[in-house]
Amino acid sequence: MSNKLILIDGNSIAYRAFFALPLLNNDKGVYTNAVYGFTTMLLRILEEEKPSHVLVAFDAGKTTFRHETYKEYKGGRQKTPPELSEQFPLLRELLDAFQIKHYQLENFEADDIIGTISKQAKQDGWNVKVISGDKDLLQLVSEKIDVSVTKKGISDVMNYTPDTLKEDMEISPDQVIDLKALMGDKSDNIPGVPGVGQKTAVKLLKEYQTLENLYDHLDEVSGKKLKENLTNHKDDAFMSKDLATINQSSPIEISVKDTLYDGYDATNLRNLFGELGFSSLMGRISGDEEADVESTTLEAIDFEKIESISEDLFTGVAAFDIEILEENYHREQMIGASLVNEKGKFFIPIDVFKESTAFKRWAEDSSKKKYVFDAKKITVLLNRFEIGIEGISFDLLLASYLINPSENNHDIPAISHRFGKTAIQFDDEVYGKGAKKGLPDEEDKWIEHIVRKTTMIYELKKQMEDELEGNKQLDLLYELELPLALVLGEMEARGVKVDSSRLVEMGKELTERLKVLEEEVYELAGEKFNLNSPKQLGPILFEKLELPAIKKTKTGYSTSADVLEQLQGKHPIIEKILLYRQLKKLDSTYIAGLLREVFKQDEKIHTRFNQALTQTGRLSSIDPNLQNIPIRIEEGRKIRQAFIPSKAGWKMLAADYSQIELRVLAHIAEDEKLQAAFQQDKDIHTQTAMDVFHVSEKDVTSNMRRQAKAVNFGIVYGISDYGLSQSLGITRKEAKKFIERYLESYPSVRDYMKDIVAKAKQDGFVTTIMNRRRYLPDITSRNFNVRSFAERTAMNTPIQGSAADIIKLAMIELDRRLKEAEVKARLLLQVHDELILEVPEEEVDKISDLVAEVMENAIELSVPLKVDVSHGDTWYDAK
């Protein structure tokens, strides 16, 4: 088999990758986009071309021999952005990990190295492929040498052979330099001949083949001006030819044989990918696709399966984990536990630890430090055996989330691989996925996996802590998220009592009304169809009934509420459909959905708060989602009547922050006008209307207030002019004007918005009051939409995220104070800016005061925080 050599123009490809990809950085804040792009290209080439030899050539230094002929060579070039230059060392590291030779030569450009080596290879009869973003290299094209030039981005390449070159550019490889001699090259500052562009140059070369021949027959050239230019710039043309000519006899110290490529070291590469945060590329490292092969090649570990627990197992700090295959740790079966400490690695069967008093003593002893993954989960799981847990001093899940919330996989194997630890398989590989998920037959296999995971917790603690310390986020973990996890764990385990019969009753009523509505709709439509299917509803409305179609979706007509609302009054069917949709939602999601989630044992709902998901730091709630129980529409709000205290004579108590985000904005932006409004406890939407419309309070109409409210809403949620136009039903232009007027009224807010975007561009991330981070690589995107989105995110995340920080602080403090006061009242739920508690009737007054006091003083801002507290027999009545 003949040799195949790949020659890569390193600088050119790095530049291409850098500008083609958003300014990604890894979790250490190091920019990696060029390296990432380069890597994807390398992986693709290695896979597709299967080369025997590879060389990456780099430019060296600022000046080359070309500057001796023409000192303006490459003059006027923008200097390499620092975000890119800092990636070159990484690039070399990457190539080393790939075990690919790279080379640079003082005074010469990458082109010359490539030209020289390719010439040697050609003489030896090798097949050569050159890869670059620069068309200059096309002069090397020959029978044996292909040149691939990136077209757009880095993955889109055009491969040139002598034939395709002819076809595409109508010239031969030799003529590439003549072409450039005539045309010049703006980016290299090569002059060429004025007035001669691509078209003219090609025409001339077709007729005279070479530059020399052209000048020999100069008098035959038609066109007075053209002839004059050619005559006057003959020197320029020949110098340009000189400059454009690649030196194929550079004094390189390597030869083709040195470029031997013998495959990469998968382990090294995986480690580097881990450091760089290229988790998405891990799977493309060959060897990885055969996961089973890898599993058998994982180095064996030493561990002990414990039959009975004795006190002396617990010395020093321990990593501890309980494995459960399904998501819902409130009800699903536990598989086993594992403990790793200075003594060794241990697997502990469930039955062994749940009955062990030694274990319980250890778990509940706050002086025995534990490292865990997902403290909240562990709290709930142990609680199922009536075991408490104290002394958790590290949580891998929360640490990973805080380091970079945008990672979408925060399980132990994923984190481990990201941080360069590869002695672990992914859960899917061990347990399978989907319907096939389960314990593998071989017991050792899954036991070992569990032990390995716990080992990772033990080993990663230091690394993660260093990372957090570097970001000044240790407090965020240890003073906020970790204590909160325990509070949340108790809330989840406590659950919320549900009056199922009330739900059933409401369900019956709804079913009746739905049936009637459905019939009425079919009557009006003149036929039966599936009313729940937008795909079937569309044609009925917009074809059969000939209503004007306002919006389309990918698959047909849009029948969303905002479309239907615009059709209201045009046909009686519309309001029936709207009502049907609303009631159907209530029935399926809130009645049936909630009933499904009620635990039989205690008639309670135990939601799970996801503490490591949202990009802003808010919590989310699943199975069921208790953060979106209806409230705006009365019919829906009644659902809340089914949420009741767990004991007779107790009350539900709700405490919500009033305008917390706008208060946070007033604080962060230091806007005196906003601050004053809050200090005087003004109605903020009315105040905004006064400021934006320049009217006095009494002249604020309800419409003005509505619009001001929408603008405030937009500020809080970071919506665009488009978003505002949608919510107000006005044009985008008008919306833009509104926003502009808002910013005119609150100049400090405008400054804040400007500054935060600039800071995000500089740092690559934004932070909240408690130093939570959100990375915004898209902020440097050259795509307007992508960039705009990132900019709005930069403005909005500190606001929303800080509000999330504040209520979390309040929850920790409130939990502490409730326990300290030895009252029975307890937290049940958090809904972003609101806390729900259940309280014995006799404690209501005291707790109302306490909750308000704690929430209002969770943090000291330049504006007061205001909390409204209310209570009642059900959640509905606590309004």
Next chain:
DNA sequence: TCATCCACGC
């Protein structure tokens, strides 16, 4: 099983 559409909350 997955994508799409729709709708609820903050």
Next chain:
DNA sequence: GACGTACGTGGATGAT
């Protein structure tokens, strides 16, 4: 001008 636009969860449908 840029064509997709706050964050989430969940149900129903329909194609795979």
